[in-house]
Structure formats: structure tokens, C-alpha cells
Amino acid sequence: MTTRTPWQVLEHLIATDQTAPRVTFYERTPGPTQGERIELSAKVLTNWVSKGANMLSEELDVDASSSVVVHLPAAHWRTAYWCLAVWSLGAQVVFVDADDDGALPSAPIVREADVLVTSNPADEVDSDIVVVTLAMLARRSSAPCRPMRSMRRRSSAPSATCSPRSMSRRRRPPR
Secondary structure: OOOOOHHHHHHHHHHHHOOOEEEEEEOOOOOOOOOOEEEEEHHHHHHHHHHHHHHHHHHHOOOOOOEEEEEOOOOOHHHHHHHHHHHHOOOEEEEOOOOOOOOOOOOHHHHOOOEEEEOOOOOOOOOEEEEOOOOOOOOOOOOOOOOOHHHHHHOOOOOOOOOOOOOOOOOOOOO
16 A cells, blocks of 8 residues: 555545545534535645645744644544645644643643644643634634744744734735
8 A cells, every 4th residue: 555645645636536525514513603514625625735834834934843733623624624734744743622622731742832723722832823713714713812933033023923814815906
């Protein structure tokens, strides 16, 4: 059996049929997003993985020596692309299911990770935090966010602060 990297798997999916649904997610959690349904084709899934990987590598300096805690619900479409994004960089994923009780464990491997990807930024960690909204079409999170560590290394300017991201598309300029 041949072992494939995440990018090789995505390339294979695109080569075989890039428009067929590859991930289908139904939101069953009680709340305002209950009942949402999303289908991701190979092309769209690859786009989300690329966005996540580029953000992690370019903004947060994640590489093969890094560890990234993914603290999201296990059966959520955003969890799938964030794990693929981390693995595509060769970094270690430390998965913590946010469905259990929502709290982040105090284990050293979690607390000492380079980056935390979470929908609950209230957790006290020393790592950079990527705030992920779970709602399908959310443009931003209302959660408070502190300055990112990597941005503090690059600049002391007040504008170098963490802005909550849902990894949504950038707005296109008006035509």
C-alpha cells in the first residue's frame, strides 16, 4: 500500500472529479446554525486547505517542526480542512474534541503548542490563536482576541493585532 501526503490525496481527488461532493456536513448541534448543510467538492476543499495552510505558514510561521492544537468539534467540516492544512505543512496536529466539554485540557502538549485553532478563544494559552467560527457563512467572530505572538515579533505597531478570522473569502473590489 502506498502512503500519500494530504496534498497528494487532494490532487488525486481533483484529478478524478473536482466537482463531486467530497465532504458533506449537516449541523445538528442545537443553536442558530442547526440545520445548516454544506457540501465541499475536491476543488473547494483544496481551496480551504490552501487558505488555512498559507495562513499558518505565512502569518504564524508554522512548519514541519511546529505543533498545532486543533480544538474544534470532531465531526465538523472546518475541523477536516484545518487538520489537512496542518498536515500539508508537515506539522503535528494535536486534536482536542471541542464537543466533549468545550474546555481545553491542561496537558503540556496542548499548552505548549505553537498555535491553537479554536472556536473558543477564552482559553489561556501562550500560543498564537486562530479563531474559527463554526457558522457556515460567518464573516467574523465576535470573540475578543489578543495580539498574535508572531506579529509582535515582526512589529510593535498598534495595527499588528489579531483579527478574528473565519477564513471567509476576501471581498472583491466593485466592478
